[in-house]
Amino acid sequence: MSEVDRDQILPSLLNADHERSRDEPEIAANIATQLEHMGLSTWSISVLRRLRDAIGRQEPKTVLEVGGSIGHRSAWLYDLFKQHPIQRYDIVEQGAKFGVILHRLLTRYDASSWSNIIVNDFAALCAEEKAWKLTTASGVGADERRLAEQYDAIIVDAPLARLSNDLQSAMELLSNNGVLYTTEPETPVGEYDELDEDGKAKVDGFNAWIELIQSIQETHHVAFVPLFGGTIVAFFKR
Numbered sequence: 001m002s003e004v005d006r007d008q009i010l011p012s013l014l015n016a017d018h019e020r021s022r023d024e025p026e027i028a029a030n031i032a033t034q035l036e037h038m039g040l041s042t043w044s045i046s047v048l049r050r051l052r053d054a055i056g057r058q059e060p061k062t063v064l065e066v067g068g069s070i071g072h073r074s075a076w077l078y079d080l081f082k083q084h085p086i087q088r089y090d091i092v093e094q095g096a097k098f099g100v101i102l103h104r105l106l107t108r109y110d111a112s113s114w115s116n117i118i119v120n121d122f123a124a125l126c127a128e129e130k131a132w133k134l135t136t137a138s139g140v141g142a143d144e145r146r147l148a149e150q151y152d153a154i155i156v157d158a159p160l161a162r163l164s165n166d167l168q169s170a171m172e173l174l175s176n177n178g179v180l181y182t183t184e185p186e187t188p189v190g191e192y193d194e195l196d197e198d199g200k201a202k203v204d205g206f207n208a209w210i211e212l213i214q215s216i217q218e219t220h221h222v223a224f225v226p227l228f229g230g231t232i233v234a235f236f237k238r
Helices: 003-007 009-013 026-038 045-058 072-083 096-108 121-135 160-171 197-216
Strands: 062-068 088-093 115-118 151-156 174-183 220-227 230-237
Touching: 003 009, 009 045, 009 174, 009 220, 009 230, 026 072, 026 096, 045 072, 045 151, 045 174, 045 220, 045 230, 062 072, 062 160, 072 088, 072 096, 088 096, 096 115, 121 160, 151 160, 160 174, 160 197, 197 220
Parallel strands: 062 088, 062 151, 088 115, 151 174
Antiparallel strands: 174 230, 220 230
């Protein structure tokens, strides 16, 4: 693709696909109800629908989702991949209990042959993978690595405090024509006490996000798509 073409990739991908159903998949809808009962947040239906449209239009062969939670977004993607099969779909989730729920979702979609649930902290996992990459340069032990070397599509859902770091780690796993998807974080409001570590972490995380957006545009095209309930942000290598 020429540079001009690459400029237009994200705007083309992120348009709504009116040929796809606007209804939430049945399994995803059931999980959304569970989320409400558990007091957990998720991406809005509008954001998930547009993410599904973009990945469906992109037609990736390998997909990585960071921050699977209990599988609401994953159910949207499993539903898509059931109609349009891919080679590999990995979901990274830090919580062991959530990992068990994700395994049940994987089984429900009969996806064990092409999908994996990895219970681990993403930063620790990436550090582990870098070490494996050095030790498996000769090919020895390559089968023991838990992540693919590259992914065509990566979705990152992380707390604001570590969002920037997770995005930078994920970008190292993108294929040359891969696309990274996330959502724009909310701006922290109000003041926080000096002893409020959570408040400080959010402010520091938001500042890191701003710095990332400013610096990454030298190497990546970046697109923001405002939707009801959130804004999709996508990254694509220049």
